Amino acid sequence: MDDVTTIAVGGERPYDVLVGRDLLGHLLRLLDGAARAAVLYAPPLKPHADAIAATLAEAGIVPLAIDVPDAEAGKNIDVAAHCWDQLGAAGFTRTDVVVGVGGGAVTDLAGFVAACWLRGVRWVPVATSLLGMVDAAVGGKTGVNTAAGKNLVGAFHPPAGVLCDLAMLDTLPPVDLVAGLAEVVKCGFIADPAILDLIEAKGADEGSLRELVERAIQVKADVVGADLREGGLREVLNYGHTLAHAIEKVEGYTWRHGHAVSVGLVYAAALGRLAGRLDEATAKRHRSVLAALGLPTAYPARAWPDLLATMRVDKKARGSRLRFVVLDGLAKPSILDGPSDELLRAAYREVEA
Structure with missing residues (x-):
């Protein structure tokens, strides 16, 4: 044992x-x-x-x-x-x-x-x-x-x-293992950059997988231990998930959650960069880390109207205002409250297939 x-x-x-x-x-x-x-x-x-x-x-x-x-x-x-x-x-x-x-x-x-x-x-x-x-x-x-x-x-x-x-x-089928890594990558960007360093150095092989799992669990344990009911801090765990959940619904839940999260992370990084909150190098790192693992980083352009309508009932929304978790820098998550439709659309152009 x-x-x-x-x-x-x-x-x-x-x-x-x-x-x-x-x-x-x-x-x-x-x-x-x-x-x-x-x-x-x-x-x-x-x-x-x-x-x-x-x-x-x-x-x-x-x-x-x-x-x-x-x-x-x-x-x-x-x-x-x-x-x-x-x-x-x-x-x-x-x-x-x-x-x-x-x-x-x-x-x-x-x-x-x-x-x-x-x-x-x-x-x-x-x-x-x-x-x-x-x-x-x-x-x-x-x-x-x-x-x-x-x-x-x-x-x-x-x-x-x-x-x-x-x-x-x-x-576990390789496609499911890879899909799960999207949540691990998320934890690296919001709280523990050592996760990203480890993936970039070793990938997610047998020698690194356990450490990746334990580090990701520790990130989530620290957050939910401080905020069980999503009164504030816990919202950071939704990084990339606003678009991801919309993709899942549009796809009739046939897409793997991790695949949707991967696209959502690239979108959130683009949104943060275009809002002047995130530097270009960290935004680009999202795409490179996820793509290196074999995760998707794009979604069809024609889906935008349906995705936007679905995001408007996201659980982080307040009234008619959408709210997104973005980064103010590596491991510095924050909230972007009420971005304009023009900004949302501009960010989506960066993930269009």
Whole structure:
């Protein structure tokens, strides 16, 4: 067994993020006192979910396996309602636990199901994708998508703990591993430039991946520990996400989140530069780092009207004013409040395919 790294998330409801391999023993500790545990998973992860269920049963905890549609297809209110029906039929109580096994979509769903059941029960995300480990599983943001947009319905509900089993990355399809790196790059630009230096020097190979994961998790832990409910500081984690969420909606959630974030980061850098907030070299570095990893940095010109309309219902918006996270320099995130339509369009010209 590899050494396990513990990253503490502080705040009003502190918990630990565990990074390592073979972490099922730690899962049992987080489920202490539970008579039942619902294990939510997407079909591709059935073998892993079955192994977790068997471990729970051996420990005297009754497992309730609930399979949900894969990726964003499972992240909606109908699927959540199906899960609540299953919990009700199984007699789930306040001391029982929801376990989300999968990438960001499944852990978002599992957390939302747990947040709403009996007005909040324990839950534990077992992140199996890079995106889930460095972003979705950490921070207590839970939610589902609606016709109006992504993550507009949800709750802040911190987990009892987070498990990031690096062994799951060994078999992750390369396209999904690369997509998850967009969130890692984001963390480098908003808080930890050593991430960017490491990627530029070594890429994201076996020798650097664990350090990249741990550094990205530490960035998010520091932010959400200080601001759970996105009252101020936590907004910086949305760097690149305003356009990214709009792309995902326009694409009917068929684009990988990390691919959309990659384009969103290039756009946010262009917006910051054109607003006179960010130097040209740092703006250009966005494109070079992301492109070197094989991530997209452009999107079709014809999509702009739909993207702008979607961004207007972004959760950072205030009334009719759009707000964007931009950089005032490397690792210096700030807010650009109410940019003009002309500025928004000019920045988009720099990411047009």
